[in-house]
Amino acid sequence: MKQLPPLGKEATVRLSRQGGFAAMQALSRPREIDFASCDERQRGQICSVLEGCLPFASADAGQGDRRYYQIELHYRENEHDGEMLLQVPEEQAPGELVRLWDKGELL
Amino acid sequence: MHNSTMRHGFIPPYILSRIIEHGSAPQRERALGTLSHIHHLLPNPGPPNRQPIASVLPERDLPGEPRRSIHDAGQQMLLPGMLARIEGQPPVGDAGVDEAYEALGKAHECFWQVFGRDSIDNHGFPLIGTVHYGVGYENAFWNGAQMVFGDGDGEIFNRFTRSLDVVAHELTHGVIESEAGLLYFDQSGALNESLSDVFGVLVKQFSLKQTADQADWLIGAELLTDKVSGSALRSMANPGSAYDDPLLGKDPQPAHMRDFIDTRDDNGGVHLNSGIPNRAFYLAARALGGYAWEKAGRIWYDTLCDQRLAKDADFVAFAGLTIDNAVIRFGAGSSEAQAVRQAWTDVGVLVL
Numbered sequence: 395m396k397q398l399p400p401l402g403k404e405a406t407v408r409l410s411r412q413g414g415f416a417a418m419q420a421l422s423r424p425r426e427i428d429f430a431s432c433d434e435r436q437r438g439q440i441c442s443v444l445e446g447c448l449p450f451a452s453a454d455a456g457q458g459d460r461r462y463y464q465i466e467l468h469y470r471e472n473e474h475d476g477e478m479l480l481q482v483p484e485e486q487a488p489g490e491l492v493r494l495w496d497k498g499e500l501l
Numbered sequence: 502m503h504n505s506t507m508r509h510g511f512i513p514p515y516i517l518s519r520i521i522e523h524g525s526a527p528q529r530e531r532a533l534g535t536l537s538h539i540h541h542l543l544p545n546p547g548p549p550n551r552q553p554i555a556s557v558l559p560e561r562d563l564p565g566e567p568r569r570s571i572h573d574a575g576q577q578m579l580l581p582g583m584l585a586r587i588e589g590q591p592p593v594g595d596a597g598v599d600e601a602y603e604a605l606g607k608a609h610e611c612f613w614q615v616f617g618r619d620s621i622d623n624h625g626f627p628l629i630g631t632v633h634y635g636v637g638y639e640n641a642f643w644n645g646a647q648m649v650f651g652d653g654d655g656e657i658f659n660r661f662t663r664s665l666d667v668v669a670h671e672l673t674h675g676v677i678e679s680e681a682g683l684l685y686f687d688q689s690g691a692l693n694e695s696l697s698d699v700f701g702v703l704v705k706q707f708s709l710k711q712t713a714d715q716a717d718w719l720i721g722a723e724l725l726t727d728k729v730s731g732s733a734l735r736s737m738a739n740p741g742s743a744y745d746d747p748l749l750g751k752d753p754q755p756a757h758m759r760d761f762i763d764t765r766d767d768n769g770g771v772h773l774n775s776g777i778p779n780r781a782f783y784l785a786a787r788a789l790g791g792y793a794w795e796k797a798g799r800i801w802y803d804t805l806c807d808q809r810l811a812k813d814a815d816f817v818a819f820a821g822l823t824i825d826n827a828v829i830r831f832g833a834g835s836s837e838a839q840a841v842r843q844a845w846t847d848v849g850v851l852v853l
Contacts, residue, residue, distance in 0.1 A: 410766065414640040415667065416658065416724070416734055417772040420749045421639065456768045457685040458643035458674040464766070479765070485578065 396448045399469050399476055401441055405429040408466040409495040413456040425495055439500045443490045447482050455481040463487050463495060558627050564619050567609040568627040571598045574634040581647060582631045597632035597662050601650060604668035605630055611707040615794045616802045621675035632662060641667055643674035656728060663723040665708060670701035681810040688815040690771035695778035699801055703794045713786040713793040737783045740776025756780045758849030777848050778816060784844035789837060796837055800827045820845040821852045
């Protein structure tokens with residue numbers, strides 16, 4: 395079972411929608427969330443959304459023009475920068491993730 | 502407590518390749534092991550094996566006859582949706598349903614008459630399409646068993662069934678899956694996308710009986726609404742020139758290897774770097790003249806079906822095989838083989 399790394403105040407999350415026949419940078423609408431600007435409750439909520447995506451993450455998302463959500467996590471642990479990349483097929487993406495990407499809102 | 506290997510989750514193979522090229526010895530070793538594992542996990546899926554409901558489509562009498570069924574998702578995102586039109590039925594009056602039915606028929610006809618290929622798997626695989634998928638859905642895709650088309654949002658995109666080459670592009674993804682199974686990332690993914698564009702435009706040109714110099718070589722010329730400043734989604738003749746719009750930006754496709762885009766987005770830029778092999782095909786087809794499906798198309802089809810084409814082939818490997826197949830079909834030193842080699846040279850893909 396995949397796990398999220400520890401996401402402290404220095405972490406950032408970049409969400410984008412990728413792929414598709416009409417793949418375009420403008421349509422990917424990347425959204426970057428800086429944990430330093432979130433309070434503890436918000437950080438917990440975001441981590442909860444991301445944990446909910448872990449079972450659906452797939453290395454072969456995007457095949458045949460299917461769209462997918464890309465989650466890029468940048469974090470720091472033991473004095474080292476770390477990165478984690480998750481790709482979640484559109485048809486399996488939890489609604490909370492889509493809302494966070496689309497509106498920047500948490501339920 | 503985290504396991505350090507698990508923590509990094511999924512690293513796309515193109516990033517692993519970069520680590521192998523540029524990383525330290527231990528990094529390279531770990532990346533090589535992981536990449537080898539990924540390749541083990543990603544075999545060629547082979548012909549699609551999901552079949553439609555047995556009662557939906559009648560058995561056909563002769564090879565080369567299409568077996569189409571078009572379904573209506575009713576703006577939901579459930580597949581395949583309600584059956585709307587089946588093989589042999591007259592138009593139903595729904596533009597999306599009828600466009601998908603006609604376009605799949607034209608794509609099937611081109612593959613059968615030009616290349617002798619009987620549908621996606623060359624064994625009469627049923628052509629299943631779903632239209633009206635989602636609300637304002639701005640995409641079309643192949644899901645491993647069928648094709649799916651959105652209606653577009655009406656602001657940027659029209660219905661995705663409006664462009665014959667788009668429907669044929671999605672069908673070709675199924676053909677590629679049945680043949681080379683090109684992995685959908687980095688250069689092999691760009692080749693996968695390019696081949697879908699190539700056979701997409703060939704279906705359109707075959708349908709219109711256009712020669713290479715008469716064709717527009719555009720992908721999705723009917724997709725963009727009047728509100729968008731652009732002629733199509735992609736241009737095979739001049740990658741990077743299809744649109745230039747305040748909202749969408751400028752078409753970023755490269756036309757030459759010197760402009761190859763190194764990115765982790767879009768499965769490693771599969772819809773971007775496909776511009777390079779797209780232009781190579783265009784240059785070969787224009788140099789050879791006449792109908793593009795007769796020579797250049799034939800060479801590219803032979804290459805797609807060539808057992809030597811590896812699922813992780815890069816541009817150079819693919820280019821080498823197109824030249825080889827030109828020699829096999831037209832002879833060593835033939836103008837066809839020379840034109841294909843020159844086309845690849847002109848886009849910066851150099852075959853020794």
